[in-house]
Amino acid sequence: MTPEPPYLTIAAAIRRRIRSGELAPGDPVPSTRAVTREWGVAMATATKALAVLRREGLVRVEPGVGTLVAARSGDTRPEPLTRRRIVRAALELADAEGLNALTMRRLATVLDTSAMALYRHVPGKGELVRLMADEACGEVPLGPVPAHWRPGLERAARWLREVYARHRWMAQAMASFTRPVASPNAMAYTEWVLAVLRGTPMTSSQKLHTHLTLFAFVQGLALADDLEEQARLDTGLSGDEWMEQNEPRFDAAQSGRPYPLLDEVTRDGGFELSLETLFEFGLQRTLDGIAAMIDETSG
Incomplete structure (x- = not known):
């Protein structure tokens, strides 16, 4: 029997935590970095595992917060597609797999939408990377200017x-x-x-x-x-x-x-x-x- 790919094994483990109530709606799920530490896998594998859970509607990406357990079916409407949500998802993907792995088609898959839907918010990858760089540079303030x-x-x-x-x-x-x-x-x-x-x-x-x-x-x-x-x-x-x-x-x-x-x-x-x-x-x-x-x- 062919062994199950590691990312599916990880997705199944987190899925069990959600369905058992160990992780409740709104709780953070393990980040890609936490998954790499816990299961000893590469960032790309961790990203694929979380993408499976996103496609199943079990988790959602909250801009500026991270990946959270989604509300149960019927509790809320699907999260709307916004430019900020697109940029944060692109940041996560590039952080995990590098800039070359980031394409509009791949990002659409992560967000469970179509590439055309992304283009309504961002004209292309060049502009998306610019927005990502701006978001990254704005994460932590430099603080007041020293005297010397x-x-x-x-x-x-x-x-x-x-x-x-x-x-x-x-x-x-x-x-x-x-x-x-x-x-x-x-x-x-x-x-x-x-x-x-x-x-x-x-x-x-x-x-x-x-x-x-x-x-x-x-x-x-x-x-x-x-x-x-x-x-x-x-x-x-x-x-x-x-x-x-x-x-x-x-x-x-x-x-x-x-x-x-x-x-x-x-x-x-x-x-x-x-x-x-x-x-x-x-x-x-x-x-x-x-x-x-x-x-x-x-x-």
């Missing part, structure tokens, strides 16, 4: 990295600097950073270039994060497992010619590289460079 530029820029960099961590597809969506996304919340972020730099002696051009340099640094690491996650999904190997598997290749490459300086750095496990340590190092060195420029401008 350095903690302000540090907060801006960490805020942006957190946005990219929640929504890895954002690194692709906002990759162009010469063709930026026309997003009110992204523009508000730029305005906030420029307010941080307002009291410095830099010219307007220097302030904008400072903002874009910091933005490019964070985005570059976010793209690396996205590639690392995709590689993990494609190979099923963590970074450490991949390095261990490929260690013979590195040994073979080193045996062909000497790399004394590289050997010196890596000898005896002398350093540990991760994207997080690279972010911390690069952020502080970037801020040091900006500080030197401000000092030079002041002089």
